[in-house]
Amino acid sequence: MNPLALSLILTTLLAGTLITMMSSHWLTAWMGLEMNMLTMIPILMKTTNPRSTEAATKYFMTQAMASMMLMMALTINLMYSGQWSITKMTNPVASNMALMALMTKLGSAPFHFWVPEVTQGVELTPGMILLTWQKLAPLSLLYQMATYTNTNLIYLSGLLSILIGGWGGLNQTQLRKILAYSSISHMGWMLIILPFNPTLTLLNLTIYIMLTLSIFMILTNTFTTSMSSLTLMWNKTPAMTIMLMTTLLSLGGLPPLSGFMPKWLMIHELTKNNSIIMPLTMAIMALLNMYFYMRLIYYSSLTILPSTNNMKMTWRFTNTKHTMTLPTLITLSNMLLPLTPMISMLE
Amino acid sequence: LIMALVHKLLNGVYILRKCQMPSAASCLFLGPHSADYCSSSLQKPAAAPGKAGSPQRKTERDLQGHHQKEVDLDITSPEEMPEVSFDKAIRDEIKDHFRRLKDEFVSHWIGPQGRPLHEVLLEQAKVVWQFRGKEDLDKWIVTSDKTIGGRSEVFLKMGKNNQSALLYGNLSSEAPQDGESSRSGYCGMVSRIPRGAFERKKSYDWSQFNTLYLRVRGDGRPWMVNIREDTDIVQRKNQMYSYFMFTRGGPYWQEVKIPFSKFFFSNQGRIRDTQFQLLLDKISSIGFTLADKVDGPFFLEIDFIGVFTDPAHTEEYAYENSPDLNP
Numbered sequence: 001m002n003p004l005a006l007s008l009i010l011t012t013l014l015a016g017t018l019i020t021m022m023s024s025h026w027l028t029a030w031m032g033l034e035m036n037m038l039t040m041i042p043i044l045m046k047t048t049n050p051r052s053t054e055a056a057t058k059y060f061m062t063q064a065m066a067s068m069m070l071m072m073a074l075t076i077n078l079m080y081s082g083q084w085s086i087t088k089m090t091n092p093v094a095s096n097m098a099l100m101a102l103m104t105k106l107g108s109a110p111f112h113f114w115v116p117e118v119t120q121g122v123e124l125t126p127g128m129i130l131l132t133w134q135k136l137a138p139l140s141l142l143y144q145m146a147t148y149t150n151t152n153l154i155y156l157s158g159l160l161s162i163l164i165g166g167w168g169g170l171n172q173t174q175l176r177k178i179l180a181y182s183s184i185s186h187m188g189w190m191l192i193i194l195p196f197n198p199t200l201t202l203l204n205l206t207i208y209i210m211l212t213l214s215i216f217m218i219l220t221n222t223f224t225t226s227m228s229s230l231t232l233m234w235n236k237t238p239a240m241t242i243m244l245m246t247t248l249l250s251l252g253g254l255p256p257l258s259g260f261m262p263k264w265l266m267i268h269e270l271t272k273n274n275s276i277i278m279p280l281t282m283a284i285m286a287l288l289n290m291y292f293y294m295r296l297i298y299y300s301s302l303t304i305l306p307s308t309n310n311m312k313m314t315w316r317f318t319n320t321k322h323t324m325t326l327p328t329l330i331t332l333s334n335m336l337l338p339l340t341p342m343i344s345m346l347e
Numbered sequence: 348l349i350m351a352l353v354h355k356l357l358n359g360v361y362i363l364r365k366c367q368m369p370s371a372a373s374c375l376f377l378g379p380h381s382a383d384y385c386s387s388s389l390q391k392p393a394a395a396p397g398k399a400g401s402p403q404r405k406t407e408r409d410l411q412g413h414h415q416k417e418v419d420l421d422i423t424s425p426e427e428m429p430e431v432s433f434d435k436a437i438r439d440e441i442k443d444h445f446r447r448l449k450d451e452f453v454s455h456w457i458g459p460q461g462r463p464l465h466e467v468l469l470e471q472a473k474v475v476w477q478f479r480g481k482e483d484l485d486k487w488i489v490t491s492d493k494t495i496g497g498r499s500e501v502f503l504k505m506g507k508n509n510q511s512a513l514l515y516g517n518l519s520s521e522a523p524q525d526g527e528s529s530r531s532g533y534c535g536m537v538s539r540i541p542r543g544a545f546e547r548k549k550s551y552d553w554s555q556f557n558t559l560y561l562r563v564r565g566d567g568r569p570w571m572v573n574i575r576e577d578t579d580i581v582q583r584k585n586q587m588y589s590y591f592m593f594t595r596g597g598p599y600w601q602e603v604k605i606p607f608s609k610f611f612f613s614n615q616g617r618i619r620d621t622q623f624q625l626l627l628d629k630i631s632s633i634g635f636t637l638a639d640k641v642d643g644p645f646f647l648e649i650d651f652i653g654v655f656t657d658p659a660h661t662e663e664y665a666y667e668n669s670p671d672l673n674p
Contacts, residue, residue: 050578
């Protein structure tokens, strides 16, 4: 892409998210979301093949529909309360509609159908931006309107997201779809804890973004998009294969890795609020995610599948992809658990 | 199924189990599945010519003779009417769809495409379509330029000993006299899009493989192999990836191996300047087209169509784009 156009697009993407995160007025927040959506379209269509065009079209349709629903919610809120403040969305119809619109933007169930299709249709880098950066703006709005949201709807959507994220990822061989379902599942965890402790939602989001960025960067460096090419990664980059293994375990929430921290704190928070069945259900459904992460680890790091020599002995070119943030991200993704008391102190 | 339900709701009455005078109009709404239940009631009892003659002769004889027997009317008596059950048709259809949904859940748990993951990862060759019975022919649709007013004919039937399928017919490049088509002359067969429960579209995942394998026996004509990707957007339904298949003719079977990297992209029948790689994770259908402008009969015998991994083939994509067209 033309460097000037790319810088303009990335700047607008950054600005859109920051406008939404920093605004307390619904209209500016909505404007930021629209800027985000519009600049994401050329990013998704960076490679102009028909599949990425279809993915960008699907993304545009769903996000535009969510924006329309959000605008309707704001209008109803304005009609009943006469104000545009995000934190005071008292009308239940408006808050439910806004909640559904933001859940569509996040890709949580039952509005999740676009996530695997769009993520699979685009390259790894736009997919990475879609599953990490694009979550910031809607979650910041949900964080602000947490007190007036319908908790039943949030719990239902959260549980469905965890279930569908786990179930959907089970028989996938394409890595981008696996990460899309992983995203749906993590959104479920973030939504459920929102009425209890919104800070934990942000913590979960931060850890999730770190983990997802690490995995996407590893896959981008090794040009891996499917499980069959993952089985040959040990030959090209054995160190990165090991790191992928630990990062996936962390994403599954296994102690003593960083990914265990948000799950532990969330279950602790839920049980403190006399909710036993829900965290139990969430923990059991998270095992589905853990199952397909373990399968990825099994086939990439723990076993060597039969392959021919010309698949093993490939030409080794100088890697032109930059990896400067990857070691930091991997370290943070795996070794943050001992800092948990510090995070409790910040609350 | 949906049309049947709408019809039932609009009518507001249950169609009698043994309807005496079924109307053709009501059966139009019932759809293909329910047609099996009611079509027989529309038909006259199929009588052989000998049989048709004999009641008349008998009647004449009876008129001449002692007592009259009943005249054979078109309306069959209630006792002979087959049972028409609209409710049963809907119930069976719904049960079938839910059974398929349950099967999908179970196969989803087992692994990709209903098989364990290690089997899918280790697989290096797979037969996707084979022709061993009439049910295999139902997975294909034949088409020709008759749809636009041309004169080509194409048929598909099972070959000898039910070991292959024979696509045969007559190609005619005579243009239809409709005032707008100046060219004509194509025949082809396309595989049906695989459907799941509630007629949802499914697709094939061939990302493990890199070559298409066809065991065919032709008559020396050049065919075109077309692959379509699964899509939800109507504009992409005209896009396909094609390559040529040159048949040798002669009595021996021919093994055609076409790497997927060789397929070129076309939209609305025109090869585009910007070319894209065929992505193998969502394949919808495969088709064979004959349009070589040579009038006359043709045939193509197909044993099976499969995909496999050719380890010697390392090419990712055979074509490159001009940076002016595709920066």
